[in-house]
Amino acid sequence: MNKQKWIELKLYGNQEDIDILMAYFNNEAIGSTINDNFTTIYFNDNMKKKVNHHLKLYNQKLNFDWNLSLLEQENWHLSWRDNFYPVKIGKKIIIIPSWDKKTKSEVTIRIEPGMAFGTGHHQTTFLAIKLLEDMISTSSSVLDLGTGSGILAITSKMLGAKNVDAVEIDHDCIENFQRNIELNDLQNKIDFYHYDVLMWDKYNYDIIVANINKNIILKLIPNLKNSKSHIILTGLLNDDYDCVIKICEKNNLKVYQYLRKDEWIALKVSNES
Numbered sequence: 001m002n003k004q005k006w007i008e009l010k011l012y013g014n015q016e017d018i019d020i021l022m023a024y025f026n027n028e029a030i031g032s033t034i035n036d037n038f039t040t041i042y043f044n045d046n047m048k049k050k051v052n053h054h055l056k057l058y059n060q061k062l063n064f065d066w067n068l069s070l071l072e073q074e075n076w077h078l079s080w081r082d083n084f085y086p087v088k089i090g091k092k093i094i095i096i097p098s099w100d101k102k103t104k105s106e107v108t109i110r111i112e113p114g115m116a117f118g119t120g121h122h123q124t125t126f127l128a129i130k131l132l133e134d135m136i137s138t139s140s141s142v143l144d145l146g147t148g149s150g151i152l153a154i155t156s157k158m159l160g161a162k163n164v165d166a167v168e169i170d171h172d173c174i175e176n177f178q179r180n181i182e183l184n185d186l187q188n189k190i191d192f193y194h195y196d197v198l199m200w201d202k203y204n205y206d207i208i209v210a211n212i213n214k215n216i217i218l219k220l221i222p223n224l225k226n227s228k229s230h231i232i233l234t235g236l237l238n239d240d241y242d243c244v245i246k247i248c249e250k251n252n253l254k255v256y257q258y259l260r261k262d263e264w265i266a267l268k269v270s271n272e273s
Contacts, residue, residue, distance in 0.1 A: 006071045007043040009051060013064035019263040021058060022122075023213060023237055025051075034121050045070060089126055090133040093155065098183050107158050110183040111151060112176060124234040127259045127266035128211050129155050131232050135207055135268075136161050143167070143205040143229070145197040145220070146212040150177040153190050156207070164189070165205070169196045203227035214240045218247055225251035227271060234266035241265060 011018045018039050022032070025041055028050070032041045043051055048068070055066055087095045092106035100110075132155055136142065140161040144153040147166035157164045168177065174194065181187060193200075197212065198219055209232040210220060217233055221244075224231055231253070236244060238260060248255060248269055257268035 005045040007045055007048055007051060008069050008071050009041045009043065009055075010067045011039045011041070011064055012037070012066070014062070016263045017062035017064050019123075019237060020062060021064065023235075024054070024058070032122065042071075087121055087126070089129045093129060093133060093159075095151070107155075109151070109154055109158055110180070111149065112179045112183060123261040123264035124211050124236070124266065125151060127261055127264065128152055128209055128232055128234050130259065131257065131266060131268055132156055132207070132209065133159060135230060135232075138162060140207055141165075141205045143203070143208045145200065145208065145210040146216070146235075147177060147192070148173050148211075150180045150190070150192075152209050152211060154180060154184050154186060156209075157186055157190055158184065161207075163191075165191045165193065167193045167195050167197050167200055169194065198223070203229060205229050208232070209234075211235045214244070217244065221247045221253065222251050225253060225271070229270065231269045232266060233269060234264070236265050236267070238263050238265050241267075 011021060022039065022041070028047060029041045029043055032039065052068065086100065086103045088105070089095065093109065094103060094105035094107070095109045095111055096103045098110050098112045129152065132152065136156055136159040138160045141163040142153070142156040142161045142165070144156065144164065144166045147153050147168045150166060153164050153166040166177070168174070171194070177192065181190060197210070197216065201223070203224060206229060208224065208227065208229045210217060212220070212235045214236055217235065233244065244267065245255060252272050253269045254272045255267050255269050259266045
């Protein structure tokens, strides 16, 4: 029986350039880890040709080095364990791997590193959670658009939100989402919808969070123009700020808060009327 293989891409060099690559590969990858000296991105093994092509293309414009290798399934999980460490966010939240039985905080969130982005290590997840911590109350209703691993929906519920809906079109994320729900004992407490976020048309929530990529967010913003929600937009690079602001202004959405971590940003916006 053949063992499943994965591609491991290690990126070294200018962090701003690596962040641009991370944003590009976001929809193609199945996971990532970020260390002090390098960033690792994982892909299915059928992506090797495409990954190589785009690395060579971007290397003409950006400053980075890379190493590409194949991992067998067992080594994939070992790599995650080697690189996954607890992440403390805000005043009371800590995100830990499923196998950590010792680390605890006022709000402890367990995550199975697996088939989707969203472990708390990435800057945009960190920023979104930081905003959610200050926004959520026990009466809050929350919509997580592009939930992926479910980390933002789980965080919202663990912070005390009354109702949480999570929307995701990527079938590869569902198993990881369900596993993370179980790890946090939230079965039947978060409603999951296998649906395209751009086709979703219910926006009567107190809080909407979208940690996706710039192209999807630009298409999503017009759908939100009549919403009375407080909206968190992230998955954005600092260079995306101007074009996102222009689209927000055209759709009567005002930016009330801006957070930045490295080259990544999160915006809190709401309807001006």
